[in-house]
Amino acid sequence: MTEQRTEAEDATAVAPADAGTLREWLGQMLIIRRFESESVRLSYANKIPGGIHSSEGQEAVAVGSIRALGAADVVAGTHRSHHHALAKGMPPRTVMAELYGKATGCTGGRGGSMHLVDLSRNFLGSNGIVGAGLGVAMGTALAMKLQQRPAVAVGYVGDGGANTGRTWEFINLAALWKLPFIAICENNLYAVETHISRSLAGDSIAGRAAGFGLPAVAVDGQDIVAVHAAASAARDRALNGEGPTFIEARTYRYEGHNVGDVQNYRDASEVASWRQTHDPIQALRQRLAERGDLDEAGYAALRQQADETVADAIDFAERSPWPDTGTVQRAWPAAEPAGASR
Amino acid sequence: MTEQRTEAEDATAVAPADAGTLREWLGQMLIIRRFESESVRLSYANKIPGGIHSSEGQEAVAVGSIRALGAADVVAGTHRSHHHALAKGMPPRTVMAELYGKATGCTGGRGGSMHLVDLSRNFLGSNGIVGAGLGVAMGTALAMKLQQRPAVAVGYVGDGGANTGRTWEFINLAALWKLPFIAICENNLYAVETHISRSLAGDSIAGRAAGFGLPAVAVDGQDIVAVHAAASAARDRALNGEGPTFIEARTYRYEGHNVGDVQNYRDASEVASWRQTHDPIQALRQRLAERGDLDEAGYAALRQQADETVADAIDFAERSPWPDTGTVQRAWPAAEPAGASR
């Protein structure tokens, strides 16, 4: 998994000097990992109706890219977006409560796992439809440009989403109009059971993107520092009015596509190998340890804090009330006079 | 308009030795040109309801590519497809009658200008929807592959169609499955009023296509010999099981987008310059003349024959009866028992 740059980028993957920053990233990744393993467990326990898509293994993509953003920057996700939501600052409590379908969830139970949102934190929603979040982010970038807001919009998409036509319509428009937009493709090698070699004609997703007239880079998505550097460079470009960037982040999902996936499409050894040799959390931990910025106790403390945070979120979700069934329907007030039907 | 090859093709644009072949091409281009100028005239005269999209200027793309095909090869067109239909051997009579909406038209008046078809000649229909014909052709290529038929399917698309997502879904599938498919993009620089520079991010359509893992070449679409060579090479590849090819044919439309187009998006001088210096008919005529294979009288005879053929088609259309209004609705027999509604 070497870093490939389709077009030269001057981002250099040098870690920030500030150990506190890196430890915060590590802590955030640990929260996501715990959140995801607990979510899977709770899905099997029928606590989470309809199941979830776990992002375990992909933590560095979300945290690395979102830590390159400012609070005013907007993020839109995919069906697999717990990591994006948490990295963008959504409280684990409101996310977990949403997975449960409780009134205290971020949409009061209307949305569920694939429809997380937090407008106050500029997390513009995850999305059940492959490729669609990219479009919402692209439109947001258009608004930013028209409103001359000093901000960027980031959309995520999977490797599978690189085959849906809308993805390339969105990229074309963003590139043509030089929108402050970053497309991040989480290439985790699979779309459900389909390995990228059986879905993508051509050499690489970044290579495909380059044909649409925007800088397209491929980075090791398990290296949070590299992801952060690529996203920072892309953000700088966007804020400078130079237009969008496409980042292909090469990563891996540890769990099945969704809860219940039999995973007969890959060897357990492949998963084990990624876990053992390409784990983003262990990589950052090691980097910090080598610099003398994190000892065993420090790591254990971060883990414990993550575990406690997630336990608190679960407790919160468990204790929260169900939504009032009177909220099933939104009132559509504006145009509807008395007497209009339905 | 230099010939650009995104990926090396060994096709060399050497004209066939056989002067008769080249004269036939020239005659076919002359028929198309006359057909189109008459169609425009008849549209203004309210003989052709709903108007047409003239292919004048683009004759060499259709004739050059379709003359590289066999009778069993299938062609699907666009909204601008009179030239494809005529080049594939459809009688000008049934095409003109269809434009009129007469019973003798190729669909008995159901379709009209954008919905020409002739199954017996493997012209699988023109299409009112940008990009859609490419998909029909791609599916045809899939059937050919599954049925192991020694044939190829050709789909046309415009430069504007290079921005619609479906185009790239189709190309991806064709490349992935190595289908016997040729995509020919008639880049005539405009989609209605929109110049390609205002619609296409990136360097070129062929360059964009190359990112989808298939050979993509750009040819001078006004040079019928070059078009023919590129299409022949693509057909050979396809028949050899090597998969699809993307051909960007750079061309120009002389008329407005449709009948009534004010054309305030380009200078009359631009059109005049293409007509004078890049005309595909004059280019082939000159080539033949230089080789001593066509004198003035020979050319005049070809023109006269074209004019007569089109006059006959118009006469046929004029004299043909209107369709019986009982044919408005198709019977949908198979599943519908007595008593089923509608």
Place this chain on the structure above:
Amino acid sequence: MSPLSYSQAYRAGLAEEMEANPGIFVMGTDIFLRGGHFAQLLGLGERFGADRIRDVPISEAAMVAAGVGAAIQGMRPVVDLNFQEFAYGAMDELCNQAAKIHYMFDIPVPLVIRATNGIAYGGAQHNTAMESWFAEMPGLYVAVPATPADAKGLIKTALHLDDPVLFLMHKALTGARGETGGPDVRVPFGRASVVRPGDQVTLIGYGVTVRTCTEAAGQLAGDGISAEVIDLRTLYPLDVETVTDSLRKTGRAVMVDESAGYGGVSAEIAAALQEAAFDYLDAPILRVHAPHSPVPQSPPLLQAYLPDHGAVEQAVRTQLARP
């Protein structure tokens, strides 16, 4: 004011709102110079500039997605699809994104999608009565003006709503002329208008079939039959009350549209009316529509395809012939 065409009236309403609200901008193919395929925006490119009358490559999903994202961010985009059928390429963006975001996320999506609908020349692929699809989809509003005044007044209202509006203008009305309201006149959604009063039968239409109904009413009047004509004006919300009130008076209703006659708005009207005014019905509610078939191009076929006032009169006579 001097009378404007339907197309000009739309443009006038849009331009007034654009002057008042800098957040409004238009996206579509071929709108900057050509003013769209029905000249609906002619001259606005020059007036408002290329940022606000924004040509987009042929990528319907992208233009609607751009509209959804921009709308969420506080802009008021109008996406002009030219032909209603081009919405097929943006159906997820329209129905799974635009229509659902306000519900799921509690974020307003003030997006207008303008398109031309109705049956005319151009062949089957450019002519489909699919406006009922949008009316059926929770989260979308659907406006179908039949007059210049409503084209102007309804677009002005649409540009003040918090939810996506499909604004569908009938091809055959493009050049129709009429008086229009001033800058402050907004026509509310969900209020049908009684176009012609009558008391023996209620004729209901929208878009061009309001004209069909009015023609039929004129003919019937010649035979001493008094028909009330109602223009629905918006398909969602649907003003069942006004239609029911009329039916209570007349006892008979005929719904006229260009649909293929299955489900959709005309079925909704019939279903809702027989429920709301069962005891007032003197005859079954009848529907006059096109055959269940794609649309042909040839003039005589197209003429045979389209419902005309004769068919409406026939339906009324059938109702009146009941014992």
Place this chain on the structure above:
Amino acid sequence: MSPLSYSQAYRAGLAEEMEANPGIFVMGTDIFLRGGHFAQLLGLGERFGADRIRDVPISEAAMVAAGVGAAIQGMRPVVDLNFQEFAYGAMDELCNQAAKIHYMFDIPVPLVIRATNGIAYGGAQHNTAMESWFAEMPGLYVAVPATPADAKGLIKTALHLDDPVLFLMHKALTGARGETGGPDVRVPFGRASVVRPGDQVTLIGYGVTVRTCTEAAGQLAGDGISAEVIDLRTLYPLDVETVTDSLRKTGRAVMVDESAGYGGVSAEIAAALQEAAFDYLDAPILRVHAPHSPVPQSPPLLQAYLPDHGAVEQAVRTQLARP
């Protein structure tokens, strides 16, 4: 035969036809190993190979276009969209190509589009009652099996038709078990089935709401009210005759579906029945459906959203309470 699940029955019918006709092949995402997102094709990958159980990248327009092209060329493709909503990405291919080619070009398009429909967990974007859209579209057939026997018998029929069929299987029925017919049993399109006889009211459903109607009929029977239950089985063609015959006997009808209650199949049934059997109606035809809203995910909200047998009973009592 031993009882099969709904999903297995579909698979059995498809496999029998695939054995008989080498032109049949299936395209979709995640079908070769996983057997689709509802295990509807489980094991067929191994049995028929990757050419005939063909995994496709996530590109719905491409898979339907591939199906259209292949169908025109004499193959019999089945495109499996897994979820009905993914059809949004292929709407032009479905409605402007597949549905219209037979009419325009006189070329058969023997294409089956299988998808799972109905309302269940998964959130608003994966749950939309849009089957009426397809029923409204001239050129498309729509089958909505409610039992294993019909899942098998209807897919076998679909694979012998010359026009595109939307084959929509309800999520909530995936595991429902029942007897199925043998290899020669094809269930015809356009014939509703009378699931339970009765003579005071006609309850009409399709897919999962047949169950809702049957539950309601059982409850009503306890109160001495005799309800006839009809399963439409196909939405196009729609068997109005069978329903009308029932209504002539009962004088009352309630239509139950999971739609958002505007237009669509339930409105068509109401509109068609009041026309066909006006003089037999003792009460207005009532519709029981979901609210006009996107679909929520939370269990109590979803439960409140879905129409249940109690609502059906309530509607019947309202009808019977009429003087």
